[in-house]
Amino acid sequence: MLSSVIEAVAFDVNGTLVHIRTDEGMDEIFRAIGHVLTYSGIDLHRGEVRELYTRYLKEQQRDSAEEHPEFDAVAIFRRIVDEHATGYTRSMPAVKQEQLPLFLAELYRGASRRRLALYPYVRAVLDALHTRFPLAVVSDGQSAYARAELHQVGLLDYFDPIVVSGDHGFRKPDARMFELATTTLGVEPGQVLYVGNDMYRDVYGARAAGLPTVLFESDQGTRVYRDVQPDHTITDHRELLTLLGLPPLRPTRVGSDRGGDEQAVAACGGRHPLVVGQQVIEVLTDEERGSQVDGVQGAK
Numbered sequence: 001m002l003s004s005v006i007e008a009v010a011f012d013v014n015g016t017l018v019h020i021r022t023d024e025g026m027d028e029i030f031r032a033i034g035h036v037l038t039y040s041g042i043d044l045h046r047g048e049v050r051e052l053y054t055r056y057l058k059e060q061q062r063d064s065a066e067e068h069p070e071f072d073a074v075a076i077f078r079r080i081v082d083e084h085a086t087g088y089t090r091s092m093p094a095v096k097q098e099q100l101p102l103f104l105a106e107l108y109r110g111a112s113r114r115r116l117a118l119y120p121y122v123r124a125v126l127d128a129l130h131t132r133f134p135l136a137v138v139s140d141g142q143s144a145y146a147r148a149e150l151h152q153v154g155l156l157d158y159f160d161p162i163v164v165s166g167d168h169g170f171r172k173p174d175a176r177m178f179e180l181a182t183t184t185l186g187v188e189p190g191q192v193l194y195v196g197n198d199m200y201r202d203v204y205g206a207r208a209a210g211l212p213t214v215l216f217e218s219d220q221g222t223r224v225y226r227d228v229q230p231d232h233t234i235t236d237h238r239e240l241l242t243l244l245g246l247p248p249l250r251p252t253r254v255g256s257d258r259g260g261d262e263q264a265v266a267a268c269g270g271r272h273p274l275v276v277g278q279q280v281i282e283v284l285t286d287e288e289r290g291s292q293v294d295g296v297q298g299a300k
């Protein structure tokens with residue numbers, strides 16, 4: 001039985017715990033960045049910003065020695081600033097010059113973000129799991145965004161360690177991503193259950209590193225990769241409690257934390273609520289779910 005061998009649980013974030021959608025191609029993003037740059041003495045048309053961002057990102061990936069390279073958004077903006085700095089740029093206070101690339105990366109992410117919300121029951125299930133297991137994150141993402149987005153949805157404090165690909169220059173399915181988590185947890189890979197939504201990056205990657213896997217069938221991620229199969233597949237996070245030998249969530253009174261999720265599901269008659277904190281902020285139809293894409297770079 002799975003629960004007898006599992007000592008810790010590690011999660012993917014985007015598409016597994018957090019429903020995120022970004023639109024990174026919009027002209028508005030690059031226009032905003034171009035305009036913000038003028039306040040640092042740099043004059044670039046939005047088309048130039050887009051072209052430079054895209055080119056430098058590709059160059060980073062091309063020049064990486066990694067099989068699965070992760071790019072560095074802050075380094076891209078640092079290069080754009082450095083290569084187009086004027087006397088005005090260099091006359092700015094040092095602290096503004098230092099912070100500008102990170103600020104631009106956050107602006108890019110913030111402007112391109114369309115949706116950031118928890119899937120139903122995530123918080124209640126993590127609360128239950130946390131009483132029994134150490135919890136970790138193994139996520140492909142930018143160092144500049146990953147922890148702040150976990151904080152925004154109220155999940156940052158559940159996990160230790162939080163392994164983010166941007167900190168290391170390589171991404172899943174690189175086995176080292178999973179090894180960083182199991183080593184820090186001090187637990188054998190076979191004792192760490194990994195939960196993710198992508199058959200390639202999550203299930204294939206974690207299995208290659210020796211971790212048992214659960215595929216969360218969300219609206220994002222690669223569904224098929226070769227003949228790879230997870231140990232378990234779930235469509236609702238509450239199924240994790242059963243898999244791990246924990247009691248189911250108790251029905252809760254209206255207005256309580258868990259009641260928020262119960263109400264959300266009931267209120268939308270089988271449709272799919274998205275929950276931030278305890279608030280339902282959006283209800284998607286199946287058709288809408290089907291049309292969504294994970295805009296995170298390289299997500300497919």
Ligand SMILES: [Mg+2]
Nearest residue numbers: 012014015197
């Ligand atoms: Mg994912």
